[in-house]
Amino acid sequence: RSMATLARQKLSIGLIPADGIGKEVIPAARTAIEAVGSDIPKTEFIDLEAGWETFLRVGNALPDRTVEILKNDCNCALFGSVSSPSRKVAGYSSPIVALRKVLDLYANVRPVLSVSPNPDTPPAVDLIVVRENTECLYVKQEELKITENGKEARATRLITELASRRIGKMAFDLALARPREHLTVIHKSNVLSVTDGLFRETVRSVAELDAKYKDVTIAEQLVDSAVYRLFREPQIYDVMVAPNLYGDILSDAAAALVGSLGVVPSVNAGDSFVMGEPVHGSAPDIEGKNIANPVASIRSAALMLRHMDYIKAADRIDAAVDSVVREKQYLTPDLGGSAKTSEVVDAIVKRI
Amino acid sequence: RSMATLARQKLSIGLIPADGIGKEVIPAARTAIEAVGSDIPKTEFIDLEAGWETFLRVGNALPDRTVEILKNDCNCALFGSVSSPSRKVAGYSSPIVALRKVLDLYANVRPVLSVSPNPDTPPAVDLIVVRENTECLYVKQEELKITENGKEARATRLITELASRRIGKMAFDLALARPREHLTVIHKSNVLSVTDGLFRETVRSVAELDAKYKDVTIAEQLVDSAVYRLFREPQIYDVMVAPNLYGDILSDAAAALVGSLGVVPSVNAGDSFVMGEPVHGSAPDIEGKNIANPVASIRSAALMLRHMDYIKAADRIDAAVDSVVREKQYLTPDLGGSAKTSEVVDAIVKRI
Numbered sequence: 085r086s087m088a089t090l091a092r093q094k095l096s097i098g099l100i101p102a103d104g105i106g107k108e109v110i111p112a113a114r115t116a117i118e119a120v121g122s123d124i125p126k127t128e129f130i131d132l133e134a135g136w137e138t139f140l141r142v143g144n145a146l147p148d149r150t151v152e153i154l155k156n157d158c159n160c161a162l163f164g165s166v167s168s169p170s171r172k173v174a175g176y177s178s179p180i181v182a183l184r185k186v187l188d189l190y191a192n193v194r195p196v197l198s199v200s201p202n203p204d205t206p207p208a209v210d211l212i213v214v215r216e217n218t219e220c221l222y223v224k225q226e227e228l229k230i231t232e233n234g235k236e237a238r239a240t241r242l243i244t245e246l247a248s249r250r251i252g253k254m255a256f257d258l259a260l261a262r263p264r265e266h267l268t269v270i271h272k273s274n275v276l277s278v279t280d281g282l283f284r285e286t287v288r289s290v291a292e293l294d295a296k297y298k299d300v301t302i303a304e305q306l307v308d309s310a311v312y313r314l315f316r317e318p319q320i321y322d323v324m325v326a327p328n329l330y331g332d333i334l335s336d337a338a339a340a341l342v343g344s345l346g347v348v349p350s351v352n353a354g355d356s357f358v359m360g361e362p363v364h365g366s367a368p369d370i371e372g373k374n375i376a377n378p379v380a381s382i383r384s385a386a387l388m389l390r391h392m393d394y395i396k397a398a399d400r401i402d403a404a405v406d407s408v409v410r411e412k413q414y415l416t417p418d419l420g421g422s423a424k425t426s427e428v429v430d431a432i433v434k435r436i
Numbered sequence: 437r438s439m440a441t442l443a444r445q446k447l448s449i450g451l452i453p454a455d456g457i458g459k460e461v462i463p464a465a466r467t468a469i470e471a472v473g474s475d476i477p478k479t480e481f482i483d484l485e486a487g488w489e490t491f492l493r494v495g496n497a498l499p500d501r502t503v504e505i506l507k508n509d510c511n512c513a514l515f516g517s518v519s520s521p522s523r524k525v526a527g528y529s530s531p532i533v534a535l536r537k538v539l540d541l542y543a544n545v546r547p548v549l550s551v552s553p554n555p556d557t558p559p560a561v562d563l564i565v566v567r568e569n570t571e572c573l574y575v576k577q578e579e580l581k582i583t584e585n586g587k588e589a590r591a592t593r594l595i596t597e598l599a600s601r602r603i604g605k606m607a608f609d610l611a612l613a614r615p616r617e618h619l620t621v622i623h624k625s626n627v628l629s630v631t632d633g634l635f636r637e638t639v640r641s642v643a644e645l646d647a648k649y650k651d652v653t654i655a656e657q658l659v660d661s662a663v664y665r666l667f668r669e670p671q672i673y674d675v676m677v678a679p680n681l682y683g684d685i686l687s688d689a690a691a692a693l694v695g696s697l698g699v700v701p702s703v704n705a706g707d708s709f710v711m712g713e714p715v716h717g718s719a720p721d722i723e724g725k726n727i728a729n730p731v732a733s734i735r736s737a738a739l740m741l742r743h744m745d746y747i748k749a750a751d752r753i754d755a756a757v758d759s760v761v762r763e764k765q766y767l768t769p770d771l772g773g774s775a776k777t778s779e780v781v782d783a784i785v786k787r788i
């Protein structure tokens with residue numbers, strides 16, 4: 085399921101580094117895209133602002149201009165990472181959650197893949213977390229009441245048939261494209277029988293919508309035991325599909341299996357727009373030191389291109405990254421190395 | 437924070453094996469308690485019913501009689517594990533969630549401890565997950581609407597100051613009793629600024645309620661990165677305190693670090709009642725085969741006794757379990773051994 089290569093004259097890629105190490109890894113991803121040259125159309129990059137630092141400067145974490153340019157002038161985008169205030173700040177809310185919503189990027193696709201020491205050996209971990217990206221507790225409908233017993237806060241968790249069906253389709257399509265054709269539905273319907281019950285039933289029912297899905301095998305797991313088994317026997321998973329919050333937790337958990345959050349890419353995908361985003365956060369503790377791992381962002385750029393059907397360009401970037409990771413000469417500290425961000429980028433670009 | 441040893445004439449322990457392997461591991465826990473003899477008062481066991489099989493038989497997963505006897509005649513209880521129907525079944529709802537609520541067992545305390553090869557070496561993993569046990573999404577307020585776009589389901593997530601404060605106190609007290617005196621507050625307030633914001637602020641504010649907490653150091657983690665770091669560097673954690681659902685996921689994740697869910701105990705604790713419960717599920721696939729790991733239930737029995745201040749009895753049980761696990765001669769298949777449940781129980785009882 086990808087946005088088949090249109091006869092695009094030009095690629096306009098919005099770049100939103102946002103906060104912290106986003107400002108180092110998004111330029112790295114840009115450099116990698118520039119290196120693929122003629123396997124993609126003429127490319128223009130548009131620098132855009134969002135994030136906590138933007139909020140501190142202009143009072144809005146997601147300026148209208150950013151949204152408008154993304155909607156009107158861009159085919160796709162790369163988002164870095166965002167810092168959060170340590171206390172609730174009036175008027176601030178996460179720009180990445182808002183962007184997923186305004187651009188209707190309803191799927192968050194997070195492939196987690198270990199690099200095997202030898203290119204001919206299959207990787208030990210090879211799974212995709214497909215995370216619903218627009219609802220669940222992320223609708224952010226919250227209220228606070230003051231009662232005689234103190235404060236009471238409530239949040240709404242929304243699960244719809246519509247959103248569950250489209251994320252289910254995306255997950256089935258991704259499973260179909262992989263050799264194992266296996267899908268695990270994640271839920272907690274032993275407690276949330278209505279909301280997670282709806283998610284589970286709806287995703288399962290996708291199999292009946294189209295005969296092409298008939299060979300996909302379906303399993304399911306409660307989210308708590310899914311995390312347990314992910315740590316104990318990751319090889320049981322191929323594609324996992326989950327409501328928003330479980331998907332958030334599961335993809336971080338899966339990242340722990342492959343050495344570092346610094347290598348795990350994602351795309352936020354809708355039917356007509358795709359935005360690459362490394363799974364890691366803004367890591368303010370290492371900001372500006374030229375030691376952030378650029379791999380997650382570079383792989384996110386490849387995943388974004390792959391989603392737009394620029395398979396060859398994506399393959400070239402991924403192969404270059406794998407070769408550098410496998411070789412172990414240029415690894416950042418999170419992977420046990422001592423290379424600088426810029427050295428890793430140079431090594432990757434040379435091989436693209 | 438424990439229910440100091442009252443001059444109890446007698447211990448009346450409710451036994452609720454419930455489903456699956458619960459029917460094997462709860463009798464094992466009973467045997468272990470019987471073995472401690474004079475370190476606890478005269479003990480009576482009361483067999484009680486609950487669970488999916490009970491539901492199938494009498495139409496109610498938690499019969500009134502069970503609740504009444506627990507409330508009126510028992511000092512404490514042991515609960516096994518419960519199976520869930522694979523589809524929503526009218527009238528069925530989880531008896532463990534209901535029991536926690538009706539007995540106001542507001543804290544779920546889950547120590548996760550690895551057994552070091554040598555009794556003098558500190559364990560590699562030694563942490564406690566303190567899970568709020570009465571609210572969050574577990575209030576089970578859900579509704580389903582049929583709209584022109586299909587079904588829409590909503591669940592309410594409730595976080596109150598009252599419940600956050602009492603679980604916070606429990607966590608601070610547990611941290612105080614440990615050498616590191618360190619507490620990590622788990623939340624996702626970058627998305628749930630109102631509900632998780634309230635949880636975070638309230639737990640933090642417990643430190644100001646009493647000067648005795650002044651030496652406890654406090655850290656915090658977003659739940660997604662908490663799971664990631666739990667896997668990568670479990671030694672950063674001492675006591676973790678979390679809202680209900682995050683605590684459910686975190687304690688399963690932590691269990692993966694110590695080899696098997698089959699060794700991780702918990703207690704559901706209120707101010708006047710405590711119920712031991714292994715963290716594992718009902719494992720219908722291995723039911724009746726005499727291969728379920730009894731360690732989690734036996735440790736849950738010890739934890740229950742410890743919580744009632746029968747420290748010597750609890751220490752004797754824990755030491756016997758540790759010695760059997762360390763020796764590796766009697767391990768069930770989940771730990772890589774080939775011992776039967778009954779052989780493990782015999783080996784433990786001999787050493788109590």
Ligand SMILES: CC(C)[C@H](C(=O)O)[C@@H](O)C(=O)O
Binds near residue numbers: 180627
């Ligand atoms: C920054 C935060 C709002 C975000 C999320 O929870 O979605 C992040 O954890 C992620 O996974 O992209």
Ligand SMILES: CC(C)[C@H](C(=O)O)[C@@H](O)C(=O)O
Binds near residue numbers: 274308533684
């Ligand atoms: C069986 C289920 C309702 C329960 C829970 O989610 O609390 C279980 O996973 C647990 O951790 O005790």
